[in-house]
Amino acid sequence: MPIRRNIYKILEDGGSEIAAYRKGVEVMKARSNANLNDPTGWIFQANIHGTSQSNPTFGQFWNQCQHRSFFFLSWHRMYIYFFERIVRSASGDSSFSLPYWNYSEPNQRVLPEPFRIPANSSNTLYVSQRSARSNRGEPLPESSVDNRPALRYTNFLSDIGSLAPSFGGGVVRQPIQFANPSVTGQLENLPHDVIHVNIGGAGWMSDPRLAARDPIFWLHHCNIDRLWEQWLSQGQGRSNPVDNSTWMDTKFIFFDENGQQQEMSGKDILDTGSQLNYVYDEQPRTRPLTESTVSFVQPPSNPPEFLGATPEGEVIRLSANTAEFSISPVAQRGFSTTERAVNQRVILVFEGIEYDTPPGVNYEVYLNLPDEDSASKQEYYVGTIGLFAMEADAHSHAGGHSGHDEHMTHEHGSHNTDETDSEHSSHDTNETHPKPTVVLEATPVVEALRQRGEWSGQFRISLLTTYQDQPLSEVRFQKISVYTF
Numbered sequence: 001m002p003i004r005r006n007i008y009k010i011l012e013d014g015g016s017e018i019a020a021y022r023k024g025v026e027v028m029k030a031r032s033n034a035n036l037n038d039p040t041g042w043i044f045q046a047n048i049h050g051t052s053q054s055n056p057t058f059g060q061f062w063n064q065c066q067h068r069s070f071f072f073l074s075w076h077r078m079y080i081y082f083f084e085r086i087v088r089s090a091s092g093d094s095s096f097s098l099p100y101w102n103y104s105e106p107n108q109r110v111l112p113e114p115f116r117i118p119a120n121s122s123n124t125l126y127v128s129q130r131s132a133r134s135n136r137g138e139p140l141p142e143s144s145v146d147n148r149p150a151l152r153y154t155n156f157l158s159d160i161g162s163l164a165p166s167f168g169g170g171v172v173r174q175p176i177q178f179a180n181p182s183v184t185g186q187l188e189n190l191p192h193d194v195i196h197v198n199i200g201g202a203g204w205m206s207d208p209r210l211a212a213r214d215p216i217f218w219l220h221h222c223n224i225d226r227l228w229e230q231w232l233s234q235g236q237g238r239s240n241p242v243d244n245s246t247w248m249d250t251k252f253i254f255f256d257e258n259g260q261q262q263e264m265s266g267k268d269i270l271d272t273g274s275q276l277n278y279v280y281d282e283q284p285r286t287r288p289l290t291e292s293t294v295s296f297v298q299p300p301s302n303p304p305e306f307l308g309a310t311p312e313g314e315v316i317r318l319s320a321n322t323a324e325f326s327i328s329p330v331a332q333r334g335f336s337t338t339e340r341a342v343n344q345r346v347i348l349v350f351e352g353i354e355y356d357t358p359p360g361v362n363y364e365v366y367l368n369l370p371d372e373d374s375a376s377k378q379e380y381y382v383g384t385i386g387l388f389a390m391e392a393d394a395h396s397h398a399g400g401h402s403g404h405d406e407h408m409t410h411e412h413g414s415h416n417t418d419e420t421d422s423e424h425s426s427h428d429t430n431e432t433h434p435k436p437t438v439v440l441e442a443t444p445v446v447e448a449l450r451q452r453g454e455w456s457g458q459f460r461i462s463l464l465t466t467y468q469d470q471p472l473s474e475v476r477f478q479k480i481s482v483y484t485f
Contacts, residue, residue: 001273004222005281007099008108018114020096024087025124025215031090039255040086046212048079048254050177061253065208067389068436069179070157070169070247072188073228078264080221081276082254089257097278100222103195104147109139111199115216125215131201131360133467141466143364143384144194147227149441150186153296154237157244158183163304163349163483165296165439167231167238175250178208178389180434183349187231189438192224193386194362198467206358208389226280229272236295240270296345296441304347304483306330308459316477318363318463321470327459327482345443345485348461350385352435352478354392359471362386366462367445368454379448383440384466387475390436435478442482 010017025042032041037058039045047053047062055062066075080098088096103109111134115125119135128135150167158166160173162183169185184193200206204214211217232238241247248266256262273279307329310316316325348365365382449455459482465471 002095002097002278003281004097004226004278005099006108007101007112007219008105009281010099011112011114016093017096017099020091020093021087021099021215022114022124023093024091024096027090028086029124039259040090040257043213044255045083045086046210049212050207050209052209061255063177063209064175064252065177066175067178067208068169068184068188069172069176070185070241070244071172071175071179071250072169072185073224074247074266074269075175075252076221077225077228077269077272077276078252078254080218080225081264081269081278082256082262083218084278085257086255098222099219100226100280101216101219102223102226103140103145103191106142109142109145110137111135111216112219113137127204127214129203129210130199130205130214130216131203131468134199134201140195140198143381144198144362144466145191147187147191147230149190149383151227151231151234153186156239156241157247158185163347163437163439164485165347165441168228168241171244171246173246175252178436180436183437183439184386187224187227189386190384192220193388194384194466195220196388197358197360197362197386200358201360201468202358202472206360206388225272226282229280234295240266242267242270296443302485304485307346307482307484309481310479312479314479316480318475318477319471321361321465321468323363323463325461325463325480327461327480329457329459329482345441346446347483347485348382348440348442348459349481349483350438350440350477351481353385353387353390353438353475354435355387355390355471355473355475356392357473358391359387359473359475361465361468361471361475363463363475364466365440366464367442368449368456368458368460369462380445380462382442382445385438385440385463 005015005017028040028042028045031038032043035041036043037055044058049065051062053062064075065079066072084098087098088094101108101112114123116135116137117123119126153165153167155164155166156168158164158170160171162170165183165186167186169188170179170183172179196205196211199214199216199220200211204210205217232240251263251265254262254264268275308327310325310327363385365385366377366380367382369377369380446455461480
């Protein structure tokens with residue numbers, strides 16, 4: 001059975017996967033140069049994920065990537081599975097498997113050398129359209145590669161209209177390329193989105209319409225796929241949403257190594273070994289119910305309690321590398337500024353995120369960060385907002401596979417879902433689509449502040465860019481809110 005291996009271990013062992021990948025990419029690029037409509041060509045495969053190009057014949061197969069919904073993991077698993085088959089055939093190496101890049105390991109945070117050197121057109125794995133730092137071999141920030149925040153959630157999905165964070169993303173009733181049903185899945189935000197931006201900078205990986213043209217894209221997504229398996233192996237109720245017929249039965253179209261259309265759905269990709277004929281080098285053949293150190297279970301179904309927000313109607317505009325906002329909680333019976341209620345959780349909600357062009361930065365979020373430079377920032381670190389696939393024009397239309405988006409409003413704890421009629425919504429040009437929302441869990445930081453006697457009940461939220469100094473374009477939030485449940 002083919003085994004997907006760690007790229008760094010392949011380099012240590014002098015394995016053949018790198019040479020085969022180079023050859024496969026070279027052949028696929030040559031196919032695109034000869035015929036842009038070749039489904040096994042490099043550009044066609046990249047366009048399946050996203051493109052600004054139009055094509056009257058094959059355009060229906062492009063712009064199909066699923067982001068900000070519970071289809072994110074399953075769609076990308078199918079996508080890289082067929083891509084891997086195409087590369088295997090093109091390379092002439094029948095044993096080829098895509099490597100993965102485990103950037104969470106402290107000694108593996110540098111973009112692997114074959115993708116940087118030589119830095120010219122003779123290297124089919126090198127592209128200049130990346131951040132200068134990544135192509136120079138500078139290591140990624142520790143905060144950008146931390147997969148632990150995502151792995152601690154036991155619930156795969158968030159219900160429509162819910163602000164509850166989840167591992168895999170929010171439910172949608174049908175596929176949509178850039179969905180805004182509620183909130184981005186935790187694994188999609190970090191490390192997925194964050195890594196895209198750190199590697200891309202002003203280049204391809206920061207833009208969903210160009211990202212899959214970078215050969216490192218596929219190793220990044222192999223790692224995200226591996227982390228899905230790692231999440232399942234932790235047990236404690238972690239499972240795929242097999243009881244959701246939409247996730248299980250919705251079919252997506254891809255192309256195999258022979259250029260033939262293939263359909264696949266969630267029920268076809270539940271087990272990588274028995275259904276897709278691949279495993280990861282560190283993947284257990286059976287999934288033990290191992291004990292996880294920290295887990296966040298599915299929150300109660302009742303709406304979270306609103307604590308406060310930045311001023312209503314005042315759009316937050318970020319054009320610098322730092323910003324700070326203060327939120328004073330309104331009086332609430334369920335929230336104590338001194339003592340934590342049993343299982344009480346606090347979340348920061350960044351609502352209505354957008355920009356006109358990729359800003360090439362992410363924002364780290366800190367809570368009540370002291371002014372003293374000597375203070376350890378890590379003690380106040382809440383999480384990182386990955387600014388990927390949030391272009392303003394991306395949520396001005398339904399796009400690609402689907403006909404409509406899910407509407408959601410959440411005003412001061414009230415969560416209402418406006419369910420559009422799927423027979424008419426695709427023709428409604430005046431339809432207003434919600435903008436992306438990212439939820440970060442602030443519970444550990446608030447609890448630590450309480451234990452140290454530093455918690456005043458005020459939420460002072462600091463934003464700091466990572467891996468880049470200044471955003472390349474203005475980033476806008478509709479507001480920042482705080483909730484508890």
